[in-house]
Amino acid sequence: MSIFLDEKTKVLIQGITGKEGSFWTDHMIGCGTNVVAGVTPGKEGQQVEGKDVYHSVRRAVDHVEVEASMLFVPPRFTKDAVFEALDSGIKKIVTVADGIPLHDTIQIRRAALSEGALVIGGNTSGVISPGKAMMGFFPYWIERVYKPGRIGVMTRSGSLTNEVTAMVVSAGFGVSSLIGIGGDPVPGTRFSEMLPFYEADKETDAVVIIGELGGSMEEECAQMIRDGLYTKPLVAFLGGRTAPVGKRMGHAGAIVSGGKGSVKDKIEAIESVGGKVAERPRFVGDLLKEVLGL
Amino acid sequence: MSIFLDEKTKVLIQGITGKEGSFWTDHMIGCGTNVVAGVTPGKEGQQVEGKDVYHSVRRAVDHVEVEASMLFVPPRFTKDAVFEALDSGIKKIVTVADGIPLHDTIQIRRAALSEGALVIGGNTSGVISPGKAMMGFFPYWIERVYKPGRIGVMTRSGSLTNEVTAMVVSAGFGVSSLIGIGGDPVPGTRFSEMLPFYEADKETDAVVIIGELGGSMEEECAQMIRDGLYTKPLVAFLGGRTAPVGKRMGHAGAIVSGGKGSVKDKIEAIESVGGKVAERPRFVGDLLKEVLGL
């Protein structure tokens, strides 16, 4: 199976009756996702796309088995929604909200760590196993991007993911599992924490990470390789090689860590353990061919 | 070895330079306890009873190996001292402070549970393995009470423990490990959580619990027996059989739990799983003889 989710994974939708929630529930079901129920407080008894809506996650899990929860919840209510999912023992949570307060994200990640749960996001397009299932909003209908295959992809970006993944596909590859960990300064889950899942995944031959300046996430991946916890080929594309120091290019991650995390440092870290770094999105496909001996 | 501590257990004293701390450190060493160092902020470089004093627990554990920490710290600073010990990875903590704020005790127990640590107390005389070692303040010099032997004792009281233990000894027995979990409404560790240690202890033949009205601690012990997690004989003495409803006899435990926990209920619970309950302290010895077939 894919990592995180496949077509069998039982997915709950928190915020299913909202405009965004119902629209993307339709799409998720359309691309194979096994949506089992939804939650919107006060809307129990309704249905969305044929799925029962419950007042709360507790009531939902009383009625149906749930393995993962997809949150379409505004940023300021995201912490509560994540804690509600954790409270019911759900260990896989995806939140696409863009604009979660920083101090909430700290508490979300802390809770996820102590519950042994994977919280993906916020500020992400979500998770997709092309051809099988999706949690989030990926343009899976664009075949030149979301073609199934054997390359794992992890990313901190949205549009750039489409850009880079299109290059992976145009080089003749496809994607096994794509995890958008999101662009927040404190994502619920970090690149390095997903690497062991790719390592164990029989459907993944190599992983592409789409990173950027700031933070230490790429360096942590290098450490995983050094520690022998990830042994498959790794190719990275990192934006921000020429970014001026101190300017914040949208994602806050760069600033919060306080001056560390130049792309130069990241390239050195990855290459020092045998990983490859593409200078341009176009080169990702070439490097994949090289590391896979094609 | 004994449960919780014996003469080899490496004990740190937090608050060692205080009047109480230094007095009882002397006694603890005198009765065999392996005190390895002490902590009092600002007093590093001093010695108490020949033991080095450090500014902080972190500095102490940097210099000596520590397995357990004994707190002689005023109630309002106890939470901080417990967290300081937990921060350094100490998994056995005894706090004798009487008067820890209720909401602090909740946080102490919560932290202990999440760190997998045993916090004994507050409002207790501590822990003693007669003839070997002590953490706290027991009148170990009174031989008609603190005679070594093969009976485990757990208690929520102070003076009553001397009273009942004297009866155990006068019946011809002695004490293996005595754990005073303390009289606070929210003790750091509960009777039932210590039972598995007595179960595993080769030096303990039976356990006496000294309880009282209020709370659900005795019922939890009964449940441990029902679940087969404790199989040795159990004898209880419970104060408060004739206590008037609603009056608080010193220990707040009775009230906080909100009306549950009559002695009658507790007796039923314990007897329903084959345990024995003594009506008077004097009967504890007789019941021990009965359950041990002597």
Add this chain to the structure above:
Amino acid sequence: MKLFEYQAKETFKKSGIAIPKGVLIKSVSELRSAADKIGFPLVLKSQVLMGGRGKKGLIRFVKDHVDAEKNCSELFNSEFKVNTILVEEAVDIKSEIYLSVTVDPVTASHMIIACADGGVEIETLAVDSPEKIIREFVDPNYGLMPFQIKDIAFRMGIKRAVLKKFSSVLGKLYLAFLENDAELIEINPLFITRTDDVIAGDGKLSIDDNSAYRQTGYEKTREYYDSDAEYESALEGIPYLQFDGDISLMCAGAGLTTTVYDLINYEGGTVANYLEFGGPNYKKAVRAMELCLKNDSKVILVVTFGTIARADVMARGIVDAINRLNPDRPIVTCIRGTNEEEANIILKDAGLEPIYDTEEAVRKAVSIASGGSK
């Protein structure tokens, strides 16, 4: 420290929880102006700490001035020592809810207790309809989360029109629980009015005594205590309980005292009072005996088994107290623990007959109380 209803309601108000319009009065003479402010019909609520005020007739609904005056007089002159009455508007109620916050020692959580059928005591609810009681555990590290409030509301069947106000009240009650270092904070009943307002009909607030140093602003006045001895003990920080039997207990340790209490009952005796002679009080024998002597007891029974509270110090204190106070009743002692041999000598030298077995001491005290030999 258990507070009066009006104090609990003051706290609610500060926390943003709605309470009925009310005026506190200390005498019948203040009634008319209070009633004019509130308007009829109104409720006279006796401010006493005991439970079951309704059943005891300590809460009266009155419809006019004549009615009010008559009932108010009765309350101030009742056997229950009513010093203060809360004159409160009669709220137009649709339904009544139970709501409280306390702690759960087992899980180390804060615990919300709620029930859609309020207005009766929770102990009664727990016996009569346990299935209706909702418990929600709150991790103290996270605090009460909005999803939990919603879930409680759904489980209670709170109507949509009331949901927002109910949620606000529960959130604020929880914060008041934290901010006041409460053992228990309770609204029972919480009124849902015909206009869908949510108002605290009654309030209980018990502040943790161990947190008194950081919960200032609550003064312990005579009003909180049933007897002078209890009040004076509280001022000195000596735990004290008032009963109405024959034997004054000067004991050390709650557990031992409870046991002595049982043993006295087994022997057919009765307890006049319990005074904690242990812990920091073991050097206060004179004051302790003085307080015991305020009782109509027939004998004072001293039982201790101390470690830090040294037996010799306690024995010397008892002898000193007897010399100074010249008590009008016998003293039975069972003083053991650290330095008990020395204590023995001190007591014997003073002409007392020290006993070392608790049951024996109890039997002797009961015998004296029932008219036996001194």
Add this chain to the structure above:
Amino acid sequence: MKLFEYQAKETFKKSGIAIPKGVLIKSVSELRSAADKIGFPLVLKSQVLMGGRGKKGLIRFVKDHVDAEKNCSELFNSEFKVNTILVEEAVDIKSEIYLSVTVDPVTASHMIIACADGGVEIETLAVDSPEKIIREFVDPNYGLMPFQIKDIAFRMGIKRAVLKKFSSVLGKLYLAFLENDAELIEINPLFITRTDDVIAGDGKLSIDDNSAYRQTGYEKTREYYDSDAEYESALEGIPYLQFDGDISLMCAGAGLTTTVYDLINYEGGTVANYLEFGGPNYKKAVRAMELCLKNDSKVILVVTFGTIARADVMARGIVDAINRLNPDRPIVTCIRGTNEEEANIILKDAGLEPIYDTEEAVRKAVSIASGGSK
């Protein structure tokens, strides 16, 4: 949102952290009365958001009125657009400390950063003497505990005479970090005076923009921004960065924009500005292009690859904007994603030459900017 020094200090003061006596002035005419209030010697501190004010000469120590007036004029007339000066007492300093609170994403902790050698930027400290930097991780569930404060103080070698005041400042700084939803709160330098007082010499406070809804009271005024375009973008909630090159970027997504920025640099081009055309802004093409046109750029480059931000909507917006604004410079588009086929038709119908490869689009824009064909 990064605040000015004087705002950070106002927050410190509210939190109970001592700050030097100071008066804020907006012109030289206000100087004399301010100086009279403070007394000489004093410090003139330009209130600008950029770092390294000392090196840039934006902080001046002055000893009398003549000296003050001369320096004050220079500052208000400097190239750094100084609108406000903090006139502050010159504190008699014994030593300077670095202290800040931020978050650590890896461990999901709050992180205290401290250094006994303050007064220089932490980035410089990190390079020059990393061993002197103390990091203490704080579990957000527990908060900063007293033992941690003590440990930090011991590790920094804080003297006994200063310990209590230092501990108080650190505790309050941590609370201010929480209460203000700060990304970073920093005191650098924290003065230890000759009389062992502990005073915040300088302050940085950066408020998390995502928490703006619960951190009211900070208004975004023109002062915070380098250009009108940045300010107007901020008012509309459109992320915008000002550079000084030739190509205006109207791109969607921070990651893609950063990549386009790199590609432009690889091709020898320069960027005039970055405007976020994605997310909620994808329907605001007219306003977005208007803002880009405020720049002296030679070409506008639009690069998107959207999902929710539909390509057809963006394409229609671009065409609409061109029709309405009649831009004086070429527009290069690389619009892809949901409904990209329809977008293609819309752009072609409008006479544009849509490109679908990012590098090709970048090359075209750079070529135009360098005077190549339109």
